[in-house]
Amino acid sequence: MDIRNVLLIMRKEASESLKNRWFIIYTVCFSVLALLVLLFSTMGGEIAGFSGFGRTAASIINLVLIFIPLIAVITGGISISQERESGTLSYLLSHPIGKNEVFVGKFFGLLITIWFSILLGFGIAGAGVAIMGGQGDVTGYLLTVLLSILLAACFLSIGFLVSVYSGKASKAIGISVFLWLLFIILGDLGIMGTTVVMDLGIKQVFALALLNPAEVFKIASVLVLSPRFEILGPVGVYAVRTFGQQGVFYLLFSIMILWALVPFAYAYLVFTRFKKEEI
Amino acid sequence: MISVKDVTKKFNNVVAVDSVNLHIQRGESVALLGANGAGKSTLLKCILGLLDYEGLIEIQSRNTGENLKLSKSLIGYVPQEPLFYDMKTIEILSFFGAIRRADKSRIDYLLELVGLKDHQNKLSYELSGGMRQRLSFAIGLLSDPLILILDEPTSNLDASGREDFLKLVKQSRENGKTVLFSSHRLDEVYYLSDRVLFMKSGRVVLDVKPEKLMSSLGIKVKISFKLPESFIADAMAILSKEGFTNVSRNGTGIYLEVDESQRVLPLEKLMQSKIPIDDFLIQESSMETVISQIEANGY
Numbered sequence: 359m360d361i362r363n364v365l366l367i368m369r370k371e372a373s374e375s376l377k378n379r380w381f382i383i384y385t386v387c388f389s390v391l392a393l394l395v396l397l398f399s400t401m402g403g404e405i406a407g408f409s410g411f412g413r414t415a416a417s418i419i420n421l422v423l424i425f426i427p428l429i430a431v432i433t434g435g436i437s438i439s440q441e442r443e444s445g446t447l448s449y450l451l452s453h454p455i456g457k458n459e460v461f462v463g464k465f466f467g468l469l470i471t472i473w474f475s476i477l478l479g480f481g482i483a484g485a486g487v488a489i490m491g492g493q494g495d496v497t498g499y500l501l502t503v504l505l506s507i508l509l510a511a512c513f514l515s516i517g518f519l520v521s522v523y524s525g526k527a528s529k530a531i532g533i534s535v536f537l538w539l540l541f542i543i544l545g546d547l548g549i550m551g552t553t554v555v556m557d558l559g560i561k562q563v564f565a566l567a568l569l570n571p572a573e574v575f576k577i578a579s580v581l582v583l584s585p586r587f588e589i590l591g592p593v594g595v596y597a598v599r600t601f602g603q604q605g606v607f608y609l610l611f612s613i614m615i616l617w618a619l620v621p622f623a624y625a626y627l628v629f630t631r632f633k634k635e636e637i
Numbered sequence: 638m639i640s641v642k643d644v645t646k647k648f649n650n651v652v653a654v655d656s657v658n659l660h661i662q663r664g665e666s667v668a669l670l671g672a673n674g675a676g677k678s679t680l681l682k683c684i685l686g687l688l689d690y691e692g693l694i695e696i697q698s699r700n701t702g703e704n705l706k707l708s709k710s711l712i713g714y715v716p717q718e719p720l721f722y723d724m725k726t727i728e729i730l731s732f733f734g735a736i737r738r739a740d741k742s743r744i745d746y747l748l749e750l751v752g753l754k755d756h757q758n759k760l761s762y763e764l765s766g767g768m769r770q771r772l773s774f775a776i777g778l779l780s781d782p783l784i785l786i787l788d789e790p791t792s793n794l795d796a797s798g799r800e801d802f803l804k805l806v807k808q809s810r811e812n813g814k815t816v817l818f819s820s821h822r823l824d825e826v827y828y829l830s831d832r833v834l835f836m837k838s839g840r841v842v843l844d845v846k847p848e849k850l851m852s853s854l855g856i857k858v859k860i861s862f863k864l865p866e867s868f869i870a871d872a873m874a875i876l877s878k879e880g881f882t883n884v885s886r887n888g889t890g891i892y893l894e895v896d897e898s899q900r901v902l903p904l905e906k907l908m909q910s911k912i913p914i915d916d917f918l919i920q921e922s923s924m925e926t927v928i929s930q931i932e933a934n935g936y
Contacts, residue, residue, distance in 0.1 A: 366735050374722065445720045452685050453736045454710040634689045635648065 359462070363455045367463025368470065375433070375471040384429050385475035391421050392483040418483060419579045422476075422506045423572055427513040428538050430472055434517015435534035437464050438629065440527040448637050457637075458630050465518060465622060472510045480506070501582040505575055508611070511618035512571040513538075519621040522629045545570045560596040567593065568610075571617040578610035638663040638815050639684060639784065644692035646679050646839075653679040654690065655839035661817060661832075663783070666810045668826040668847070669819040671836035672928050677819035678717070680836070681788050684817070685714055696784070710737065713777030715787040719769045721761035726753055726772055729761060730779070737780035747775040751805060767798025774805055785809060787818035791825065803828055823924055826850075837931060848897065854930040856922050857883075857894035860903055863916040864890040872912045879906050890915075 375381050395417040438461075441447035450460060480503045517534055524530035540548075549570075553563050567573040577594070581603065597606045639661040646654040654676045661667050669677045683690040686705045694701045701708040721729050730744045748754045751771040756764060764772065770790060777785060787806065791799040806829055810816050820826055826833055826847055833850050835843035845853045864872055873891055876884045881903060884893040893903060900919060907914060 363736065366732070370722070370732055374724070445718075446722060448687060449716060449720050452687055452709065452712075452714045452716075453733060454706040455736050456706065634687055637687075 359456065359458055363459040364463040364466070367455075367460055368467035371437075371464050371467025372471045372474075375468060376474075381429075381433075381471065381475070384425070385478060388421065388425050388475055388479040389482050391425075392418055392479040393486065395421065395483060418480065419502065419576070419583075421479075422509065423542060423576065426472070426476060426506060426510050427542055427572060428535075429475075430510045430513035431517040431520070431534040431538050432531060433468050433472065434465075434514040435520045435524065435530035436527045437468060437518060438521035439524040439530040442637060443526050451637060457632070458626070461518075461626055461629050465514065469511055469514055472514060473507050476506050476510060477503070498583045502579050505578050505582065505611075505614070508614045508618060509571065509575045512575075512614055512621075513541075515618050515620075515622040515625070516571075519625040519628075522625045522632075541570055541572045545573055549573070560593055564593050564597055568613055571614060574610050574613050574617070578607060578614070581607050581610070638665070638697065639817065640693075640695040640698070641680075641684065642693040642695070644680070644683055644690050644694060646676075646683055646688060646690045652839050654683060656692075657839070657841055659834065659841060659844070661815060663815055664813050665832060666816040666830045667818075667832045667834060668830035669817065669834050669836060670821075670826060670924070670927070671819075675836040676839035677836050678788050679839075681786055681817070681819060685709070685712060685786060710780055711782050712784045712786055713774075713780070713782040715770070715773045715777045715785070715790045717789045717792055719773035721769070721772070723760060723762060725758050725760055726764065727757040729772065730757075730775060733776045734779050739779040739781075743779060743781070747778055750778075751775045752801070765798070766793050767795065767801060770794055770798065770802055771805065774802065778809065782814075784815045784817065787816070789819050789821060792821060821924055823850075823921065823927065835927075835931060842931065850927070851897035851922060854927060854934060856897070856926060856930050858897055858900045858922070859892070859894050859920040860900070861887060861892045861918045861920070862890045862903070862907065862914055865913055865915065868912050871910070872907055875906060875910045875912065876903055879903075 438447070441450070447460070451457065480499075484499060516537060517530075520533045520537065521530050524533060549563065549566050552558065552566060558566070567577065577597075580594075581598075597609075600606075601609055639659075641657055641659045644654055644657045645652065657676075657680060669680065671677050679688065682688045684694055684696075684701070686701050686708055696704075696708045696711055699707065722732075724732065727744070727748070730747065734740075734744050748757055751774055753764075753768060753772060753775065756768060761769065761772070770793070774790070777787075785806070790806075791802055794802060803825060806816065806818070810829065816829065818825075818829065830847050833843070833845055833847050834841050835845075835850075843850075843853065850856075851858070862872065869886060869891060873884050873886065876891070876893060879902075881893055881895060884891055886892075895903060904914070904917060
């Protein structure tokens with residue numbers, strides 16, 4: 359793998375994304391919403407005292423959970439499929455560049471762009487808090503940022519897997535949106551429903567939650583921002599008592615890394631083993 | 638330069654390229670002719686390394702399957718319909734230039750060569766069909782490759798765009814590039830190639846010099862002379878005496894069919910005999926005639 363080619367593709371992807379109007383709309387929306395969250399936090403602060411970073415981060419978590427997985431999974435979903443459908447991928451590969459270089463370059467180019475918009479949103483909110491003199495858990499805030507960019511990597515990775523299996527961009531978008539609904543909207547309901555119907559124990563419920571990267575992100579974020587893990591309910595108590603608070607965080611962090619790596623690696627293998635006529 | 642040995646390409650059970658063998662020398666310009674679905678584009682894509690195949694393809698005596706990147710760097714490819722990212726002309730050239738390790742001066746030179754210097758800041762979708770094809774050609778020349786592969790490059794161009802494009806290819810050919818192109822047009826074949834390969838059902842069924850294409854297929858050139866009424870009989874007698882058969886009278890003169898190599902001879906004979914000629918028409922054979930003759934000859 360020639361790293362120069364990977365960097366070329368990364369640069370092209372990042373440059374194209376930054377000019378893409380949907381991406382710009384998304385970044386602006388995320389930043390504005392982060393700012394609004396900050397303002398509401400401040401208003402609350404007038405009554406109960408401004409709580410600073412921890413409160414802002416906790417509010418942004420809900421934004422992150424909706425926006426980041428959606429944009430990441432759709433961006434990943436169309437990344438390969440759109441180029442295959444339009445024929446630009448085949449033309450690109452008629453030049454001295456490898457499929458593996460294209461794949462890795464596209465993934466990291468898009469990942470960096472999504473990270474940029476996340477950091478912008480968090481950055482605006484963080485700067486706002488700092489300017490207003492808010493104080494609080496800066497480490498927790500930074501860890502939430504870290505978890506958010508990891509969440510983006512998880513869903514981009516899932517999107518790439520969808521993309522290599524979808525010959526058409528429209529199909530990839532459909533599957534991506536369905537997966538987003540499944541993980542984000544139906545995730546909680548699914549766990550609750552399964553728990554009730556199958557009469558699951560706490561251990562199984564915790565294991566079930568670990569299967570959903572969004573759920574893992576949510577639990578990890580709460581653990582990072584609140585010393586009172588009891589707010590996670592009996593499952594949280596079970597997890598902390600079993601693994602320790604730090605242990606649970608490391609476990610959740612590792613699971614998110616796996617969610618980022620495994621679909622990416624699998625998609626990489628599928629894509630690089632495509633027959634040439636499948637491109 | 639390019640060696641194709643027993644190459645077969647199947648799509649499921651359909652054989653698109655069937656045991657093709659050919660060798661193209663350095664500096665040669667070779668036209669691939671054939672009807673739609675004959676396997677021309679598929680063969681070109683196999684040579685480019687864009688399709689898997691059975692058999693062996695070598696470029697400069699290196700197996701392309703084992704040296705894919707190197708082979709691609711030796712080839713400039715111009716597809717039938719260029720597909721670009723939504724970037725400016727200069728950005729597209731710079732992007733592919735970086736992949737092909739071309740320097741900035743080469744990009745400037747090519748923009749000038751293909752006449753896109755004034756359009757370098759236009760987005761790709763703002764370019765006309767002819768401009769897009771010239772941009773594609775410039776991309777193909779970025780690394781100053783030894784070989785140019787063109788897949789029906791003029792099929793989407795208007796007359797003026799086609800002429801401009803063919804001049805560029807001709808220029809490259811004269812600069813020593815090895816050119817392999819597919820086409821639907823006989824005039825392009827005559828203009829650009831010094832060897833014609835005719836493909837049918839995935840096989841190369843004819844490998845001739847362009848000037849021998851018609852005679853090898855037994856296709857005659859149709860010639861009409863418009864003559865003053867009083868000279869028609871004399872003209873027919875003169876041409877018959879010179880050995881031209883199938884000389885017949887038409888409304889305002891005579892009509893005959895001759896071998897490709899004899900296309901000028903009737904005109905010379907009539908002029909030598911002082912027959913006044915009001916007008917004449919040499920009717921070129923079309924690709925359809927060639928294809929139907931290939932069928933008729935049982936290739």
